[in-house]
Amino acid sequence: MLMIILSRAICWLLPCFAILLGYLNVSWADEVQFVNGDRMTGTIVRMEEGALIFKTTYGGEFSLDWSVIEGLSSANPLTIELLDGSRIRGSVVTSDPEEVIMVDPKEIVTPKEEPVKLQKIPLSMIASINPLPVFRYSGNTSLGGNRTAGNSSTQAVNASLDWTFRFRKDHRAGFGGRYNYGESNRIVTARNSRGNFNYDYFVEEKVFLNFDELFEQDSFQDLTVRSSTTVGLGYQVFDEEEHSLSAVVGPGYVLQDFKSRKTIQNPTALWAVDWKYWLISNGVEVFLNHQGFQDFGKQSTAVRINSRQGLRIKLNQYMYVTFEYDIRFNSQPLFDNKKLDEALIFGIGLDVGN
Numbered sequence: 046m047l048m049i050i051l052s053r054a055i056c057w058l059l060p061c062f063a064i065l066l067g068y069l070n071v072s073w074a075d076e077v078q079f080v081n082g083d084r085m086t087g088t089i090v091r092m093e094e095g096a097l098i099f100k101t102t103y104g105g106e107f108s109l110d111w112s113v114i115e116g117l118s119s120a121n122p123l124t125i126e127l128l129d130g131s132r133i134r135g136s137v138v139t140s141d142p143e144e145v146i147m148v149d150p151k152e153i154v155t156p157k158e159e160p161v162k163l164q165k166i167p168l169s170m171i172a173s174i175n176p177l178p179v180f181r182y183s184g185n186t187s188l189g190g191n192r193t194a195g196n197s198s199t200q201a202v203n204a205s206l207d208w209t210f211r212f213r214k215d216h217r218a219g220f221g222g223r224y225n226y227g228e229s230n231r232i233v234t235a236r237n238s239r240g241n242f243n244y245d246y247f248v249e250e251k252v253f254l255n256f257d258e259l260f261e262q263d264s265f266q267d268l269t270v271r272s273s274t275t276v277g278l279g280y281q282v283f284d285e286e287e288h289s290l291s292a293v294v295g296p297g298y299v300l301q302d303f304k305s306r307k308t309i310q311n312p313t314a315l316w317a318v319d320w321k322y323w324l325i326s327n328g329v330e331v332f333l334n335h336q337g338f339q340d341f342g343k344q345s346t347a348v349r350i351n352s353r354q355g356l357r358i359k360l361n362q363y364m365y366v367t368f369e370y371d372i373r374f375n376s377q378p379l380f381d382n383k384k385l386d387e388a389l390i391f392g393i394g395l396d397v398g399n
Contacts, residue, residue, distance in 0.1 A: 080115045117139060187238075257274075257315065357396075
């Protein structure tokens with residue numbers, strides 16, 4: 046059954062990927078010069094703690110030792126923080142070895158003219174480039190649905206909320222929620238919701254400890270509330286602006302309260318994957334949020350899966366449209382309920398962050 050679920054998701058997403066990849070076009074204009082004379086072209090992401098993060102088309106992001114870099118040039122403005130705490134913003138070009146010239150981005154310069162506002166900066170005086178804020182946040186909210194009238198009358202509403210907060214490099218927390226409602230000819234056909242909270246503490250650059258709390262409600266599964274509390278160990282495979290991937294496994298405890306049968310409680314085990322990737326930089330993003338549980342004990346040995354996959358297309362800086370395929374699977378449903386619930390969701394959303 047799990048293979049059937051995954052195959053349906055892949056079949057739905059692959060055609061979209063193929064079309065979008067055909068339009069993928071990325072340009073790179075920044076350059077790094079090394080003390081041995083070598084050069085590397087790509088995009089300057091940031092520099093902190095003596096390491097320059099540099100992105101290329103052929104290898105993704107590289108962490109380069111700042112001490113082996115002799116010069117920089119950038120097509121777009123950079124925020125440079127000096128050792129005295131002051132900050133300057135502008136484009137940079139290499140001048141003498143171990144030194145760059147910063148050009149005021151407000152100054153309009155034609156190809157045959159020399160810039161008027163210049164500032165020479167020794168590389169040894171640069172503390173960081175494009176430093177990340179100490180507190181970071183990002184969040185998105187979307188709303189979707191449909192309505193038909195005539196020989197048949199149907200309507201559906203889907204709403205979602207996801208927020209993530211980062212404090213320095215060690216702490217990450219998030220919360221989210223989902224609500225789905227549907228009816229056909231004035232008969233309710235779907236009403237379910239879920240909310241979650243999670244916290245990650247990074248013990249190393251890529252390894253973190255995870256706490257997760259998930260609440261679920263489903264009127265058609267006779268479920269008043271299901272609370273799944275888990276702790277686990279996670280690994281951050283990628284943590285880049287355009288590509289993030291993490292996985293978590295760990296034990297937990299689940300409590301399920303029903304309308305027509307007694308409450309059950311039992312141990313469970315969690316596995317989870319969270320993946321986001323920009324197919325077109327800041328334009329089209331594909332995502333997968335997969336969370337699965339294996340219950341243990343006399344009262345329940347069910348396999349439960351919540352999986353969201355799809356893509357988001359940015360309309361402007363803040364708004365996007367989303368095409369999403371949702372799966373909710375329970376290997377031991379009550380009564381004659383089906384094991385698998387599926388939903389194709391189209392919505393429009395708001396995306397904010399710093």
